Amino acid sequence: MRNFLELENVAIEADSTGTSHMLSETPVFSRASGCWLFDTSGKRFFDGTGGSGAINLGHQHPRVVDAAMAQLQKLIHTGCKLQSDVRAELVTKLGAFSPYKQCAVLFTVTGAEAIEAALKVARAYTERKLVIAFERSYHGKTTGALMATWREQLKAYSVLPENGILHSPYPILHSHNQNYSTNFCLQALQKTIEQALDMGHPPAAIVMEPIQVTEGVLPAGREFLSGVIAIAKSAGCLTIFDEIYTGFGRCGTPFYGSQDGITPDLLVIGKALGNGLPISATLGNPTLINALPSGIQTSTFSGQPLACAVGSVVLDIMVETMPWQQAKRTGSLIVEFLKELAINSCLISAPRGEGLMIGFDCVDSQGLPSPELAKAFTKKAMAKGLIFYCGGFEDCTIKLTPPLSMNEEEVEFLMSTLADVVAELEPAFKCH
Ligand SMILES: Cc1ncc(COP(=O)(O)O)c(C=O)c1O
Known part of the structure; x- marks a missing residue:
């Protein structure tokens, strides 16, 4: 019996599933727990996508x-x-x-x-x-x-x-x-x-x-x-x-x-x-x-x-x-933090959301939508172990839909990582 590796066919996944567009730059995951995804090398990433909004109770809920x-x-x-x-x-x-x-x-x-x-x-x-x-x-x-x-x-x-x-x-x-x-x-x-x-x-x-x-x-x-x-x-x-x-x-x-x-x-x-x-x-x-x-x-x-x-x-x-109660509290905390961040930095605007459905826009120094900044933002956050999607009709919205079960430490990680990303991008995107 031949094994699969000896066969000559070459297979790739279809581009239309989005893996080549978005995920080619993302790690390959092999396990998860709570709010975290782990790649094949064991590095952990906070899942700000919440599995595209499907993992409200956290990954691998017992x-x-x-x-x-x-x-x-x-x-x-x-x-x-x-x-x-x-x-x-x-x-x-x-x-x-x-x-x-x-x-x-x-x-x-x-x-x-x-x-x-x-x-x-x-x-x-x-x-x-x-x-x-x-x-x-x-x-x-x-x-x-x-x-x-x-x-x-x-x-x-x-x-x-x-x-x-x-x-x-x-x-x-x-x-x-x-x-x-x-x-x-x-x-x-x-x-x-x-x-x-x-x-x-x-x-x-x-x-x-x-x-x-x-x-x-x-x-x-x-x-x-x-x-x-x-x-x-x-x-x-x-x-x-x-x-x-x-x-x-x-x-x-x-x-x-x-x-x-x-x-x-x-x-x-x-x-x-x-x-x-x-x-x-x-x-x-x-x-x-x-x-x-x-x-x-x-x-x-x-x-x-x-x-x-x-x-x-x-x-x-x-x-x-009743995880919505925690989602409401955590969400208000994060939106308040983002509002503060938007006051202090011209890179982000219009923080908004209900519970743990949160969005904000990446803008240029004129306050106009900046898809380029949104991409850089997403990439830099990922390098720091925080994953989320960007997009929206102006291609400049950062979308945060983490599991509702985030604890205080995880909220802190999310907020401090976002603040670090803003601070590091400000010089390159000529804020002020
Ligand atoms: C509001 C809304 N409706 C429908 C869908 C489609 O769901 P599915 O991808 O499971 O087909 C989505 C997926 O993101 C959605 O956000």
Whole structure:
């Protein structure tokens, strides 16, 4: 028998997964614990990405690992049409954790798949087709979810017709530009609905992130959220809150959008539900969710026992420890620190965030967005053992979404590393 190393084929990973763009400069990781990733040489890095916002309880949480190990030995997989005890248990717990008095759970595997499922539900219930999303939205990269995603380079790969979607303005609360104000954006939404009606396509749904994350950590604000719900109601369409990133305590509450009496028709969740295992879902009243006929939304791994067992223990830990409380306290501390840093350095501006969903912009000496500085910032931080993503619609936002379980020492590490990076970059970027 030949071994693999003797075979002549050469294999590389596809560029499109982003490994060549971002990760070629990052270490190769082989283990993790809490807030830390360890590379193959044993060097540790603080995970300011929180596994793209999926590791709210920290890496390798002992109860999550135990639940996964126990389930691995009992029942890994059934196929989505067969019921399992852990799946039924998770449905009950999700219902209790959700904002709905009566809740149906539509399981999927990834966030993008859940968005597509929610759009199907809205289309089935309203018997309409058109969807309204927002400028700078991000809802995933499958060809259906790309329809709702805003970025042109991504939307170009959507298979759905251009006239199936309209993008309406979304507020930027820290901007002084009137076109980004709550009132302007609510009026614009009203006009977008009129445009849809003029086209002969009344909308099936308005889909939104309560905080836009990928395009720059931009909270919509409570007034905008309740305004959208009122407008949707009068237009006879459903509201879909994409809480894939903002859910499960990340923003200082169980769900960021769905609180204070604001409840969307459909709530889409993913990421932190599995604390690292792939599982997502759409929640809503059974009369809405069950408008989608049986068999229209299946995928081999949806509702998988292994992922459900983990989701179930994640919810137990959430209910017992309420990690959003700690996220709220830690987040305010970090944002206050960043505000102070922004006063003392012209390199960073507009620190903002809710809980441990935090962003700030890298700017040049004129105060203009500086993608070059954002890249240098990210690189220098990584050399100091701190990892996060930069990006956003102006390519200059540093995004911090660490595990919610950060302790005082880790908060100190994060803040002092950011301060060191700023101090070291100031001479090169000619601040003052
Ligand atoms: C708000 C939002 N929606 C949807 C998605 C897509 O989720 P997934 O990457 O699991 O398909 C993401 C991913 O980052 C997201 O942030």
